[in-house]
Amino acid sequence: MKNYFQDIGLWPRSHNIAYAYVLGFVLSLALTLSAYSLATENPLPQQELALVVALLALVQCAVQLYCFMHLGREAGSRARLFILGCAILIVGILVGGSLWIMFSLNGRMAPDPAQMEQYMNNEDAF
Amino acid sequence: MSTEHIMPGETLSVDDAHKDSTVVFGFWMYLMTDLVLFAALFAVFAVLRGPEFGGSDIRNIFSLPYVLIETIVLLSSSFTCGLAMLAARDASVRGVFAWLLTTLVLGAVFVGMEISEFNDLIAQGYGPSKNGFLSSYFTLVGTHGTHVTIGLLWLIALMVAVAKRGLSRSTMRKLALFSMFWHFLDIVWIFIFTIVYVMGGFV
Numbered sequence: 001m002k003n004y005f006q007d008i009g010l011w012p013r014s015h016n017i018a019y020a021y022v023l024g025f026v027l028s029l030a031l032t033l034s035a036y037s038l039a040t041e042n043p044l045p046q047q048e049l050a051l052v053v054a055l056l057a058l059v060q061c062a063v064q065l066y067c068f069m070h071l072g073r074e075a076g077s078r079a080r081l082f083i084l085g086c087a088i089l090i091v092g093i094l095v096g097g098s099l100w101i102m103f104s105l106n107g108r109m110a111p112d113p114a115q116m117e118q119y120m121n122n123e124d125a126f
Numbered sequence: 127m128s129t130e131h132i133m134p135g136e137t138l139s140v141d142d143a144h145k146d147s148t149v150v151f152g153f154w155m156y157l158m159t160d161l162v163l164f165a166a167l168f169a170v171f172a173v174l175r176g177p178e179f180g181g182s183d184i185r186n187i188f189s190l191p192y193v194l195i196e197t198i199v200l201l202s203s204s205f206t207c208g209l210a211m212l213a214a215r216d217a218s219v220r221g222v223f224a225w226l227l228t229t230l231v232l233g234a235v236f237v238g239m240e241i242s243e244f245n246d247l248i249a250q251g252y253g254p255s256k257n258g259f260l261s262s263y264f265t266l267v268g269t270h271g272t273h274v275t276i277g278l279l280w281l282i283a284l285m286v287a288v289a290k291r292g293l294s295r296s297t298m299r300k301l302a303l304f305s306m307f308w309h310f311l312d313i314v315w316i317f318i319f320t321i322v323y324v325m326g327g328f329v
Contacts, residue, residue, distance in 0.1 A: 007143040021208035057320035068309040087158035091165040098169035
């Protein structure tokens with residue numbers, strides 16, 4: 001059973017698995033700690049800080065998918081990578097679409113009747 | 127020749143390898159649907175964290191250092207789960223058992239810390255029924271915590287199986303699926319840590 005995890009396609013045959021686990025652990029720790037210290041030190045303006053922290057999370061996600069989940073381009077994991085892509089598409093539509101709609105509600109509201117009256121009487125308003 | 131109880135050292139037939147790789151793929155499909163569930167909860171949280179739902183006065187109640195320790199505990203348990211997999215490859219039943227036990231302890235510490243955090247929030251009057259922000263917070267973080275708790279029960283069952291049957295084909299397969307589940311929960315936690323706690327502190 002020495003090659004069981006390779007035989008079922010969970011581990012890529014070309015990976016040094018022990019190395020991958022240690023690398024994944026060290027990188028994840030470093031990324032977590034840098035996100036934490038960025039948040040506590042607050043060296044950047046809000047918007048940039050949010051962007052950097054979000055990027056750190058995405059990088060750590062990629063690191064763990066590669067090092068812990070052993071996702072790669074080998075035959076065993078290519079199908080899983082494809083399903084992950086489909087899931088990310090759905091997640092993008094779900095989260096992006098929800099935020100898009102919920103944060104543009106004001107612009108979508110019908111004006112109240114008094115305001116409407118004012119618009120109707122003022123040609124310049126349209 | 128298809129038998130469930132191939133002992134360590136024996137090789138897997140091509141047919142059985144194919145069967146088990148299908149199981150791995152099926153479990154991955156489940157994980158991806160679970161990902162969509164978490165995405166929905168993240169979307170709800172992102173909408174309800176605004177000040178109009180009570181979000182703004184709440185940001186100061188989280189203790190970021192406490193959550194950092196929680197995060198490191200869960201990350202370490204993901205790593206020790208990987209070490210259990212390596213021990214399984216090397217056919218070391220004792221190694222697998224020891225690393226799974228470490229994973230169990232770390233996972234239990236994580237759940238314990240989360241329960242104590244929830245208790246503190248509720249004791250301070252910040253329960254899930256207070257406002258929309260807290261409802262979405264408890265739902266998102268609590269769903270993750272429930273997954274980890276179920277993972278701990280699964281882990282206990284897995285350890286019993288390893289103790290009883292050693293590293294048979296069926297325990298190796300269960301170990302593979304459990305490791306996927308556990309690493310998946312760690313990946314979801316990265317986003318909870320970042321979006322809920324780290325960004326909650328300044329955005």
